[in-house]
Amino acid sequence: MDLENQKRVLELSEKFGKENVVVVLGASEAETAGLAAETVAAGDPTYAGPLAGVSLGLAVYHIFELKEEVDADVYDEQCGMMEMVLDVDAIGAEVKTIRDQYSKF
Amino acid sequence: MTTPIVKGAAYVLVHTPDMVMHYGTTCSAEHDANPNSEFLKKVPSHLRNYEEAVKYAPNQVYIGNMLPDELNNIPKPWYKNLIADAKVEGKMGAMVPQDEFYIAMKLCDAFDLVMLEKDFTDSTKAKMSKIPYYTEDEFAKVKEGFDAADIEKKVAEGAEPLHFNGNLVGCVKAAHASDKNLTAHIMVENIVSKASGVIALKNLIHVNNIPADSIEYVIECSEEACGDMNQRGGGNFAKAIAEVAGAVSATGSDTRGFCAAPTHALINAAALVKSGVYKNVAIVAGGATAKLGMNGRDHVNKDLPILEDCLGAFAILISEDDGVSPVLRTDIVGRHTVGTGSAPQAVMESLITKPLDRSGLKITDIDKYSVEMQNPEITEPAGAGDVPLANYKMIAALGAKRGDIDRTYMATFIKEHGMPGFAPTQGHIPSGVPFVGAAREMIMDGKINRAMIVGKGSLFLGRMTNLFDGVSIVMEKNPGKVEEIGAVSKEEIKGMVAETMKEFAAFLLNGK
Numbered sequence: 152m153d154l155e156n157q158k159r160v161l162e163l164s165e166k167f168g169k170e171n172v173v174v175v176l177g178a179s180e181a182e183t184a185g186l187a188a189e190t191v192a193a194g195d196p197t198y199a200g201p202l203a204g205v206s207l208g209l210a211v212y213h214i215f216e217l218k219e220e221v222d223a224d225v226y227d228e229q230c231g232m233m234e235m236v237l238d239v240d241a242i243g244a245e246v247k248t249i250r251d252q253y254s255k256f
Numbered sequence: 257m258t259t260p261i262v263k264g265a266a267y268v269l270v271h272t273p274d275m276v277m278h279y280g281t282t283c284s285a286e287h288d289a290n291p292n293s294e295f296l297k298k299v300p301s302h303l304r305n306y307e308e309a310v311k312y313a314p315n316q317v318y319i320g321n322m323l324p325d326e327l328n329n330i331p332k333p334w335y336k337n338l339i340a341d342a343k344v345e346g347k348m349g350a351m352v353p354q355d356e357f358y359i360a361m362k363l364c365d366a367f368d369l370v371m372l373e374k375d376f377t378d379s380t381k382a383k384m385s386k387i388p389y390y391t392e393d394e395f396a397k398v399k400e401g402f403d404a405a406d407i408e409k410k411v412a413e414g415a416e417p418l419h420f421n422g423n424l425v426g427c428v429k430a431a432h433a434s435d436k437n438l439t440a441h442i443m444v445e446n447i448v449s450k451a452s453g454v455i456a457l458k459n460l461i462h463v464n465n466i467p468a469d470s471i472e473y474v475i476e477c478s479e480e481a482c483g484d485m486n487q488r489g490g491g492n493f494a495k496a497i498a499e500v501a502g503a504v505s506a507t508g509s510d511t512r513g514f515c516a517a518p519t520h521a522l523i524n525a526a527a528l529v530k531s532g533v534y535k536n537v538a539i540v541a542g543g544a545t546a547k548l549g550m551n552g553r554d555h556v557n558k559d560l561p562i563l564e565d566c567l568g569a570f571a572i573l574i575s576e577d578d579g580v581s582p583v584l585r586t587d588i589v590g591r592h593t594v595g596t597g598s599a600p601q602a603v604m605e606s607l608i609t610k611p612l613d614r615s616g617l618k619i620t621d622i623d624k625y626s627v628e629m630q631n632p633e634i635t636e637p638a639g640a641g642d643v644p645l646a647n648y649k650m651i652a653a654l655g656a657k658r659g660d661i662d663r664t665y666m667a668t669f670i671k672e673h674g675m676p677g678f679a680p681t682q683g684h685i686p687s688g689v690p691f692v693g694a695a696r697e698m699i700m701d702g703k704i705n706r707a708m709i710v711g712k713g714s715l716f717l718g719r720m721t722n723l724f725d726g727v728s729i730v731m732e733k734n735p736g737k738v739e740e741i742g743a744v745s746k747e748e749i750k751g752m753v754a755e756t757m758k759e760f761a762a763f764l765l766n767g768k
Binding site: 179180182186228229230231232233235 | 599600601604639640641649650653654656657663
């Protein structure tokens, strides 16, 4: 995950409390989505950014997993095309695996 | 008013394996943080030699010796299936080895900042004497080199080293004692960008037999910035490149926009020609040392060669209509506006379908889309996927959502209207423009009628905006020059009106 984004996530979780932050991912590949989920839940696996060794345990979802939570028109406009293009199941499964393992909230 | 056409294109790759270690940000950052790292120890054994880089199929496509679709016939991995009869000279450019590039850097060194060792200079100059795009006068400007001890001393004092096969053969000095924007490191980046841009512009002139003095304007569109402490991006690479390439009648300016800049430059050049301001406008960009070996960590971990070992450069000439070369449709231009938003669908609509809709064209009316043409063999091991394929999938999905194509046709659409990625991951270099030369060839050979060139850029990397950017333009077959039979000029109309008024006045006065 981008170092600047790691910094933002850390700051937001400190400001609002870890239990009040949900990270929503938009990554296009299962592997990258999994790495980003791991970063905000268990800590930066590459040990390069502000979340290296910081286990926030944040709740983390890919936007594809939240389809039912979003207004159908908005979802179609924002995600409809990408849903046709990407491997929705693989991305969702990867993020869920990380979430089940490391998310505390 | 004339129609702008693509008169020619040139593509150059400079193989710089020693620069990967010292100037690529991945290796240099690792060197600063962890100089004894296992990764750095493994890098030298993963670097390719020049011959391997020349024979690498995507590189042969980039310099114009193969069409992009021909990559579909070469088994992957391409780095293991080299092209046996590959050539250094390309139909649209050339491959350049590192030693010859250092001489080109010296040729571009207006302030005596580049020092090259004596024997290295003599032997490399001698081997370059037959390269057709250099003149004897230019070689004469590269004076006798320096003693190795002098170069070592300068490096010890802070100059940036230039290595060849692991040996120190030169250095680049800082251009100022304290100015942070004229440090030795920044001067290397800028001289490299300028020199590779010069080689591209020289190739454009040579390959297309264009009189250098016919170029009136140069738009440079790389990602570097030149200036001093008082104006960090003051410029101007364009004129500096034009000067060395012998474009004596040209002035120019630099256009920036991350990876989207070359397509912005293409549209700007087309507009300047269309409006009649200039007859011949060249767009040009050199390569970026920082991106050498950018994904090297993943390549080493997965036991691949470090495939990002080449600087990319290109130059394209936009001219007045010659009745033959493909035209640039300035009336079919897409743009990602401030209000477009960042949803992928909105981005693709703004760049692809909105300009087509305005001209009554369907998604299938474009025979080939040139998007972000990164070589997937570089990006896939790093987890970034196949970037061109992802773009083609999005265009196909957009077409299916709109009803332009059937969902079941998406895979065929991607195969027919897309192509494999082949460009080096040099930021601005892979975005849209690598296909302009091949598109010109395919259109003129009657293989396709129309191509769309799409440039996209990640502006947020500069931390000035969170916005993304992109522009697109359509290239199509030249309908041939149409004689303006029966067309009348403004002056003629004025004359006709005056004549009629005179006759009417005479009628009133004379009553007849």
